Amino acid sequence: MQAPLDYSQDGAVVTLTLNAPEVRNAISGADMIDALEAACARMNADMSVRAAILTGAGSAFSSGGNVKKMHGGGGLASSLAAQTRRNYKLGIQRIPLAFDRLEVPVIAAVNGPAIGAGCDLACMCDVRIAAPGARFAESFVKLGIVPGDGGAWLLPRVVGYSKACEMAFTGDMLSAEEALACGLVSRIVPAGELIVEARKLAGRIAANPPHAVRMTKRLIREGQNVQLATLLELSAGMQALAHATADHKEAVAAFVDKRKPRFEGR
DSSP states (O other): OOOSEEEEEETTEEEEEEOOGGGTTOOOSHHHHHHHHHHHHHHHHOTTOOEEEEEESTTOSBOOSOHHHHTTSOTTOOSSHHHHHHHHHHTTTHHHHHHHHOOSOEEEEEOSEEETHHHHHHHHSSEEEEOTTOEEEOOGGGGTOOOTTSHHHHHHHHHOHHHHHHHHHHOOOEEHHHHHHTTSSSEEOOGGGHHHHHHHHHHHHHTSOHHHHHHHHHHHHHTTTSOHHHHHHHHHHHHHHHHTSHHHHHHHHHHHHTSOOOOOOO
């Protein structure tokens, strides 16, 4: 039986590939949830990982939930509403929490449709680039349900309140060009070059001091939720840690010596 998620590392960059093309890389199953949560924990613990790419096998990025399993009240739904609540909390809601804890910057290389929870999964990443055939939809309303995986928190922070409302209330599909126009993705690249371009971007991130990058990501994440004074306090504390690293000293020395720095994560 194939693993639901392929984890491969090349140098300082990890590529995560959703590997369930037969269900268009649905992420609502326990095996996929476990795999994504474990991958995030693994990258957090491994300082050799400086950047990551998330993409999908086959023609889709992710279809989100497995709609076929919903037929007849299956999937995360239970005959007892209180158990359905637990199924979400102990199931798919673990994914946004795992990505929120993740210190490593993640690039979503959206190779095809990202629908429902698949769209939200892309929003859990820090940067999104897309192939021309990518499509995006916050489509829960089309199935008579709500974004149960955190989409109502994630999407407005990516595209703004008005566009998020339009997407969530209509469930309409966005083309790659429309996603670019509203800031859902930062660029569109030819399909055959998607992973190559994602690796180039990941390489530029990975070239920087890893502790500084991880702390910068944490500050940006926390900045979405806290007051300015609180963020400044966090920034001061993390800056003290950054100033104490050997990589900071190496960066300054390399700048003065007009040479390329050599960062070792110390």
